[in-house]
Amino acid sequence: MKVFVNRRIPEAGINMLKEAGLEVFIPEHDNLSHEEWLIYCQNHDAVLSIGGEFKYDKDFFTQCPNIKTIALYSVGFDHVDIDEANRRNIPIGNTPDVLSKATSDIAFLLMQSVARRASYNFQKVKDGNWGDFDPLHALGQELYGKTLGILGLGRIGFEMAKKSQKAFDMNIIYHNRNQNEEAEKELNATYVSFEELIAQSDVLSVHANFTPEQKELFNSSVFVKMKDNAIFINTARGGFQNEKDLYEALVSKQIWGAGLDVTNPEPMSKESPLLELSNVCVLPHIGSATIEARTGMARMAAENIIAFSKGEKLPYCANPEVYTG
Ligand SMILES: NC(=O)c1ccc[n+]([C@@H]2O[C@H](COP(=O)([O-])OP(=O)(O)OC[C@H]3O[C@@H](n4cnc5c(N)ncnc54)[C@H](O)[C@@H]3O)[C@@H](O)[C@H]2O)c1
Ligand SMILES: O=C(O)[C@H](O)CO
Secondary structure (H helix, E strand, C coil), X not given: CEEEECCCCCHHHHHHHHHCCCEEECCCCCCCCHHHHHHHHHCCCEEEECCCCCCECHHHHHXXXXXXXXXXXXXXXXXXXXXXXXXXXXXXXXXCXXXXXXXXXXXXXXXXXXXXXHHHHHHHHHCCCCCXXXXXXXXXXXXXXXXXXXXXXXXXXHHHHHHHHHHHCCEEEEECCCCCHHHHHHHCCEEXXXXXXXXXXXXXXXXXXXXXXXXXXXXXXXXXXXXXXXXXXXXXXXXXXXXXXXXXXXXXXXXXXXXXXXXXXXXXXXXXXXXXXXXXXXXXXXXXXXXXXXXXXXXXXXXXXXXXXXXXXXXXXXXXXXXXX
Protein backbone atom coordinates (compact mmCIF):
# COMPACT_ATOMS: atom_id res chain seq x y z
CA MET A 1 0.00 0.00 0.00
CA LYS A 2 1.33 3.44 -0.94
CA VAL A 3 1.03 6.09 1.79
CA PHE A 4 1.33 9.82 1.19
CA VAL A 5 2.37 11.84 4.28
CA ASN A 6 2.00 15.51 3.36
CA ARG A 7 4.47 16.93 5.92
CA ARG A 8 7.17 15.60 8.25
CA ILE A 9 5.91 14.19 11.55
CA PRO A 10 7.76 12.63 14.51
CA GLU A 11 9.89 9.69 13.31
CA ALA A 12 8.07 7.16 15.53
CA GLY A 13 5.06 7.14 13.20
CA ILE A 14 7.06 6.96 9.98
CA ASN A 15 9.18 4.10 11.36
CA MET A 16 6.03 2.15 12.22
CA LEU A 17 4.73 2.53 8.67
CA LYS A 18 8.03 1.44 7.15
CA GLU A 19 8.42 -1.50 9.54
CA ALA A 20 4.94 -2.62 8.49
CA GLY A 21 6.28 -2.83 4.91
CA LEU A 22 4.33 0.15 3.57
CA GLU A 23 5.69 2.42 0.88
CA VAL A 24 5.89 5.92 2.38
CA PHE A 25 6.26 9.15 0.45
CA ILE A 26 6.97 12.50 2.18
CA PRO A 27 7.54 15.54 -0.06
CA GLU A 28 10.83 17.36 0.34
CA HIS A 29 9.23 20.72 1.03
CA ASP A 30 6.39 21.51 3.43
CA ASN A 31 4.46 24.17 1.55
CA LEU A 32 2.64 22.07 -1.00
CA SER A 33 0.36 23.86 -3.41
CA HIS A 34 -3.18 22.57 -3.75
CA GLU A 35 -2.25 21.04 -7.15
CA GLU A 36 0.79 19.23 -5.78
CA TRP A 37 -1.20 17.83 -2.87
CA LEU A 38 -3.95 16.67 -5.22
CA ILE A 39 -1.51 14.95 -7.59
CA TYR A 40 0.19 13.12 -4.71
CA CYS A 41 -3.19 12.02 -3.37
CA GLN A 42 -4.17 10.75 -6.83
CA ASN A 43 -1.10 8.51 -6.84
CA HIS A 44 -1.50 6.97 -3.40
CA ASP A 45 -3.84 4.58 -1.59
CA ALA A 46 -3.83 6.37 1.75
CA VAL A 47 -3.01 9.81 3.07
CA LEU A 48 -1.64 10.62 6.49
CA SER A 49 -2.93 14.15 6.60
CA ILE A 50 -1.36 16.98 8.57
CA GLY A 51 -2.97 20.43 8.87
CA GLY A 52 -6.41 21.76 8.07
CA GLU A 53 -5.62 23.71 4.90
CA PHE A 54 -6.61 20.92 2.50
CA LYS A 55 -10.30 20.05 2.46
CA TYR A 56 -11.49 16.50 1.94
CA ASP A 57 -14.76 17.41 0.24
CA LYS A 58 -16.84 15.87 -2.53
CA ASP A 59 -14.51 17.30 -5.22
CA PHE A 60 -11.50 15.77 -3.52
CA PHE A 61 -13.04 12.29 -3.38
CA THR A 62 -14.13 12.58 -7.02
CA GLN A 63 -10.68 13.68 -8.14
CA CYS A 64 -8.78 11.13 -6.01
CA PRO A 65 -10.65 7.86 -6.52
CA ASN A 66 -7.62 5.79 -5.41
CA ILE A 67 -7.67 7.08 -1.85
CA LYS A 68 -9.05 4.30 0.34
CA THR A 69 -8.48 5.75 3.79
CA ILE A 70 -7.37 9.03 5.38
CA ALA A 71 -5.52 9.06 8.69
CA LEU A 72 -5.82 12.57 10.09
CA TYR A 73 -3.03 13.88 12.28
CA SER A 74 -5.65 15.68 14.43
CA VAL A 75 -8.68 14.91 16.54
CA GLY A 76 -10.79 17.52 14.71
CA PHE A 77 -12.26 16.41 11.40
CA ASP A 78 -14.25 19.47 10.37
CA HIS A 79 -12.21 19.63 7.12
CA VAL A 80 -13.60 16.25 6.00
CA ASP A 81 -16.99 15.68 4.39
CA ILE A 82 -17.87 12.67 6.54
CA ASP A 83 -21.15 11.95 4.71
CA GLU A 84 -19.26 11.72 1.43
CA ALA A 85 -16.58 9.48 2.99
CA ASN A 86 -19.35 7.24 4.33
CA ARG A 87 -21.03 7.05 0.92
CA ARG A 88 -17.72 5.89 -0.53
CA ASN A 89 -16.91 3.51 2.37
CA ILE A 90 -13.78 5.42 3.27
CA PRO A 91 -12.80 5.18 6.95
CA ILE A 92 -11.35 8.38 8.40
CA GLY A 93 -8.86 8.07 11.27
CA ASN A 94 -8.23 10.72 13.93
CA THR A 95 -6.20 11.11 17.14
CA PRO A 96 -8.48 11.50 20.18
CA ASP A 97 -7.40 11.65 23.87
CA VAL A 98 -3.63 11.77 23.36
CA LEU A 99 -3.76 15.57 22.95
CA SER A 100 -6.51 16.39 25.45
CA LYS A 101 -4.19 17.34 28.31
CA ALA A 102 -1.86 19.40 26.10
CA THR A 103 -4.72 21.28 24.43
CA SER A 104 -6.56 21.96 27.68
CA ASP A 105 -3.23 23.22 29.11
CA ILE A 106 -3.26 25.88 26.39
CA ALA A 107 -6.86 26.88 27.22
CA PHE A 108 -5.82 27.12 30.88
CA LEU A 109 -2.70 29.10 29.97
CA LEU A 110 -4.73 31.53 27.84
CA MET A 111 -7.27 31.97 30.63
CA GLN A 112 -4.52 32.96 33.07
CA SER A 113 -2.57 34.97 30.55
CA VAL A 114 -5.61 37.13 29.79
CA ALA A 115 -6.80 37.33 33.41
CA ARG A 116 -3.36 38.58 34.56
CA ARG A 117 -2.55 40.47 31.32
CA ALA A 118 0.65 38.46 30.88
CA SER A 119 1.22 39.00 27.16
CA TYR A 120 0.56 42.75 27.47
CA ASN A 121 3.04 43.05 30.32
CA PHE A 122 5.62 40.86 28.54
CA GLN A 123 5.35 43.15 25.52
CA LYS A 124 5.97 46.16 27.78
CA VAL A 125 9.19 44.61 29.04
CA LYS A 126 10.29 43.77 25.48
CA ASP A 127 9.58 47.37 24.48
CA GLY A 128 11.89 48.61 27.25
CA ASN A 129 8.89 49.96 29.09
CA TRP A 130 9.14 48.23 32.48
CA GLY A 131 7.35 51.13 34.18
CA ASP A 132 7.03 52.14 37.82
CA PHE A 133 5.20 50.13 40.44
CA ASP A 134 1.78 51.55 39.64
CA PRO A 135 -1.09 50.52 41.94
CA LEU A 136 -3.63 51.35 39.27
CA HIS A 137 -2.09 50.20 35.99
CA ALA A 138 -2.80 46.97 34.08
CA LEU A 139 -4.58 45.24 36.89
CA GLY A 140 -5.72 41.69 36.25
CA GLN A 141 -8.56 39.78 37.81
CA GLU A 142 -8.42 36.71 40.04
CA LEU A 143 -10.09 33.50 38.98
CA TYR A 144 -10.70 32.00 42.44
CA GLY A 145 -14.29 30.85 42.88
CA LYS A 146 -15.40 32.30 39.54
CA THR A 147 -17.68 30.52 37.09
CA LEU A 148 -16.11 28.67 34.17
CA GLY A 149 -18.54 27.95 31.34
CA ILE A 150 -17.56 25.18 28.94
CA LEU A 151 -19.13 24.91 25.51
CA GLY A 152 -18.60 21.25 24.54
CA LEU A 153 -17.80 19.18 27.62
CA GLY A 154 -16.04 16.36 25.79
CA ARG A 155 -12.49 15.11 26.27
CA ILE A 156 -10.66 18.47 26.16
CA GLY A 157 -13.44 20.47 27.83
CA PHE A 158 -13.43 18.00 30.71
CA GLU A 159 -9.65 18.37 31.22
CA MET A 160 -9.95 22.16 31.15
CA ALA A 161 -12.76 22.07 33.72
CA LYS A 162 -10.89 19.63 35.95
CA LYS A 163 -7.68 21.65 36.19
CA SER A 164 -9.52 24.99 36.56
CA GLN A 165 -11.53 23.57 39.41
CA LYS A 166 -8.44 22.16 41.15
CA ALA A 167 -6.38 25.32 40.67
CA PHE A 168 -8.99 28.01 41.28
CA ASP A 169 -11.93 26.22 42.85
CA MET A 170 -14.01 27.38 39.88
CA ASN A 171 -17.69 26.64 39.64
CA ILE A 172 -18.28 24.64 36.43
CA ILE A 173 -21.29 25.11 34.16
CA TYR A 174 -21.50 23.62 30.71
CA HIS A 175 -23.56 23.35 27.58
CA ASN A 176 -23.24 20.27 25.42
CA ARG A 177 -25.15 18.32 22.80
CA ASN A 178 -25.83 15.70 25.47
CA GLN A 179 -25.73 15.90 29.23
CA ASN A 180 -22.47 14.42 30.60
CA GLU A 181 -23.52 12.72 33.84
CA GLU A 182 -20.07 11.35 34.66
CA ALA A 183 -18.58 14.85 34.44
CA GLU A 184 -21.45 16.27 36.47
CA LYS A 185 -20.59 13.84 39.28
CA GLU A 186 -16.82 14.27 39.13
CA LEU A 187 -16.78 18.06 38.71
CA ASN A 188 -20.08 18.92 40.31
CA ALA A 189 -20.76 20.56 36.95
CA THR A 190 -24.16 21.99 36.08
CA TYR A 191 -25.77 21.60 32.67
CA VAL A 192 -27.22 24.90 31.41
CA SER A 193 -28.78 26.20 28.22
CA PHE A 194 -26.58 28.12 25.77
CA GLU A 195 -28.30 31.35 26.83
CA GLU A 196 -27.52 30.63 30.51
CA LEU A 197 -23.95 29.70 29.64
CA ILE A 198 -23.22 33.00 27.96
CA ALA A 199 -25.01 35.04 30.62
CA GLN A 200 -23.40 33.38 33.67
CA SER A 201 -19.79 32.61 32.68
CA ASP A 202 -16.89 34.66 34.03
CA VAL A 203 -14.70 32.63 31.68
CA LEU A 204 -16.27 31.00 28.63
CA SER A 205 -14.09 28.35 27.01
CA VAL A 206 -15.02 26.78 23.67
CA HIS A 207 -14.25 23.07 23.22
CA ALA A 208 -17.02 21.89 20.88
CA ASN A 209 -16.42 20.23 17.52
CA PHE A 210 -16.94 22.71 14.72
CA THR A 211 -19.65 22.26 12.10
CA PRO A 212 -20.75 24.75 9.42
CA GLU A 213 -24.07 25.37 11.26
CA GLN A 214 -22.06 26.88 14.13
CA LYS A 215 -20.16 29.32 11.93
CA GLU A 216 -19.57 32.53 13.91
CA LEU A 217 -21.86 31.42 16.72
CA PHE A 218 -19.99 33.97 18.83
CA ASN A 219 -21.00 37.26 17.25
CA SER A 220 -22.27 40.60 18.50
CA SER A 221 -25.65 39.15 19.50
CA VAL A 222 -23.87 36.76 21.88
CA PHE A 223 -21.05 39.01 23.15
CA VAL A 224 -23.62 41.63 24.18
CA LYS A 225 -25.23 39.09 26.53
CA MET A 226 -21.97 38.13 28.23
CA LYS A 227 -20.74 39.63 31.51
CA ASP A 228 -18.53 42.70 31.30
CA ASN A 229 -15.82 40.87 33.27
CA ALA A 230 -16.02 37.80 30.98
CA ILE A 231 -12.99 36.25 29.31
CA PHE A 232 -13.62 34.44 26.01
CA ILE A 233 -11.28 31.51 25.32
CA ASN A 234 -11.23 29.46 22.14
CA THR A 235 -8.93 26.50 21.52
CA ALA A 236 -11.45 24.58 19.35
CA ARG A 237 -11.81 26.17 15.91
CA GLY A 238 -11.59 29.82 14.83
CA GLY A 239 -14.79 29.49 12.80
CA PHE A 240 -16.73 29.77 16.06
CA GLN A 241 -16.02 33.51 16.34
CA ASN A 242 -16.75 36.58 14.28
CA GLU A 243 -13.53 38.50 14.89
CA LYS A 244 -14.86 41.91 13.89
CA ASP A 245 -17.63 41.50 16.46
CA LEU A 246 -15.15 40.19 19.03
CA TYR A 247 -13.00 43.29 18.49
CA GLU A 248 -16.03 45.57 18.95
CA ALA A 249 -17.08 43.72 22.10
CA LEU A 250 -13.59 44.10 23.56
CA VAL A 251 -13.16 47.75 22.63
CA SER A 252 -16.60 48.71 23.92
CA LYS A 253 -15.90 46.74 27.11
CA GLN A 254 -18.89 44.43 26.64
CA ILE A 255 -16.45 41.68 27.62
CA TRP A 256 -13.13 41.88 29.46
CA GLY A 257 -10.65 39.89 27.37
CA ALA A 258 -10.03 37.08 24.91
CA GLY A 259 -7.52 34.26 24.51
CA LEU A 260 -7.38 32.50 21.16
CA ASP A 261 -5.35 29.51 19.99
CA VAL A 262 -7.47 29.35 16.85
CA THR A 263 -8.46 32.24 14.60
CA ASN A 264 -10.83 33.04 11.77
CA PRO A 265 -9.18 32.73 9.29
CA GLU A 266 -5.89 30.98 9.98
CA PRO A 267 -3.24 32.17 9.90
CA MET A 268 -4.36 35.43 11.53
CA SER A 269 -3.15 38.45 9.59
CA LYS A 270 -0.54 40.48 11.45
CA GLU A 271 -2.77 43.46 10.58
CA SER A 272 -5.64 42.05 12.66
CA PRO A 273 -6.89 44.85 14.96
CA LEU A 274 -7.26 42.23 17.71
CA LEU A 275 -3.47 42.16 17.98
CA GLU A 276 -3.44 45.82 18.99
CA LEU A 277 -5.53 45.20 22.10
CA SER A 278 -3.90 44.78 25.49
CA ASN A 279 -6.63 42.42 26.69
CA VAL A 280 -6.07 39.81 23.96
CA CYS A 281 -3.62 36.92 23.77
CA VAL A 282 -3.31 34.97 20.50
CA LEU A 283 -1.33 31.79 19.92
CA PRO A 284 -0.78 30.16 16.50
CA HIS A 285 -2.81 26.94 16.95
CA ILE A 286 -0.36 25.17 19.26
CA GLY A 287 -2.85 23.20 21.38
CA SER A 288 -1.28 19.81 20.70
CA ALA A 289 2.28 21.07 20.24
CA THR A 290 4.10 19.03 22.89
CA ILE A 291 6.66 16.31 22.21
CA GLU A 292 4.42 13.82 24.01
CA ALA A 293 1.17 14.66 22.20
CA ARG A 294 2.69 15.03 18.74
CA THR A 295 4.61 11.72 19.08
CA GLY A 296 1.45 9.99 20.30
CA MET A 297 -0.51 11.44 17.38
CA ALA A 298 2.12 10.11 14.93
CA ARG A 299 1.81 6.63 16.42
CA MET A 300 -2.00 6.68 16.33
CA ALA A 301 -2.12 7.86 12.72
CA ALA A 302 0.37 5.12 11.77
CA GLU A 303 -1.66 2.51 13.71
CA ASN A 304 -4.73 3.54 11.75
CA ILE A 305 -3.01 3.11 8.39
CA ILE A 306 -1.38 -0.18 9.35
CA ALA A 307 -4.71 -1.58 10.56
CA PHE A 308 -6.31 -0.57 7.26
CA SER A 309 -3.50 -2.22 5.26
CA LYS A 310 -4.24 -5.48 7.10
CA GLY A 311 -7.94 -5.28 6.32
CA GLU A 312 -8.78 -4.40 9.93
CA LYS A 313 -10.98 -1.63 11.33
CA LEU A 314 -9.25 1.65 12.17
CA PRO A 315 -8.65 1.65 15.94
CA TYR A 316 -9.25 5.42 16.14
CA CYS A 317 -12.02 6.14 13.70
CA ALA A 318 -13.91 9.41 13.24
CA ASN A 319 -16.70 7.71 11.24
CA PRO A 320 -17.25 4.29 12.85
CA GLU A 321 -20.64 4.20 11.11
CA VAL A 322 -18.70 3.37 7.93
CA TYR A 323 -18.41 -0.18 9.28
CA THR A 324 -22.06 -0.64 10.17
CA GLY A 325 -23.63 1.04 7.16
N1 LIG B 1 -6.15 24.07 19.36
C1 LIG B 1 -5.76 22.85 19.04
O1 LIG B 1 -4.61 22.62 18.68
C2 LIG B 1 -6.73 21.72 19.13
C3 LIG B 1 -6.23 20.46 19.51
C4 LIG B 1 -7.14 19.42 19.62
C5 LIG B 1 -8.50 19.63 19.35
N2 LIG B 1 -8.93 20.84 18.98
C6 LIG B 1 -10.37 21.06 18.75
O2 LIG B 1 -11.08 20.69 19.92
C7 LIG B 1 -12.28 20.01 19.55
C8 LIG B 1 -12.75 19.13 20.66
O3 LIG B 1 -11.93 17.99 20.82
P1 LIG B 1 -12.36 16.81 21.84
O4 LIG B 1 -11.39 15.71 21.67
O5 LIG B 1 -12.61 17.36 23.19
O6 LIG B 1 -13.77 16.40 21.19
P2 LIG B 1 -14.99 15.67 21.90
O7 LIG B 1 -15.79 15.09 20.78
O8 LIG B 1 -14.50 14.76 22.96
O9 LIG B 1 -15.78 16.86 22.61
C9 LIG B 1 -16.51 17.82 21.95
C10 LIG B 1 -17.85 17.97 22.65
O10 LIG B 1 -18.54 19.09 22.07
C11 LIG B 1 -19.92 18.77 22.02
N3 LIG B 1 -20.54 19.67 21.03
C12 LIG B 1 -20.40 19.69 19.70
N4 LIG B 1 -21.10 20.71 19.17
C13 LIG B 1 -21.68 21.34 20.20
C14 LIG B 1 -22.51 22.48 20.30
N5 LIG B 1 -22.91 23.16 19.25
N6 LIG B 1 -22.92 22.85 21.51
C15 LIG B 1 -22.55 22.19 22.59
N7 LIG B 1 -21.74 21.11 22.56
C16 LIG B 1 -21.32 20.70 21.39
C17 LIG B 1 -19.97 17.30 21.68
O11 LIG B 1 -21.20 16.72 22.06
C18 LIG B 1 -18.79 16.77 22.50
O12 LIG B 1 -19.19 16.35 23.77
C19 LIG B 1 -11.87 19.27 18.26
O13 LIG B 1 -13.00 18.98 17.46
C20 LIG B 1 -10.92 20.25 17.60
O14 LIG B 1 -11.65 21.08 16.73
C21 LIG B 1 -8.08 21.90 18.86
O1 LIG C 1 -7.89 18.99 15.91
C1 LIG C 1 -6.73 18.90 16.29
O2 LIG C 1 -6.24 17.83 16.72
C2 LIG C 1 -5.84 20.11 16.27
O3 LIG C 1 -6.44 21.20 15.72
C3 LIG C 1 -4.48 19.86 15.74
O4 LIG C 1 -3.77 19.15 16.69
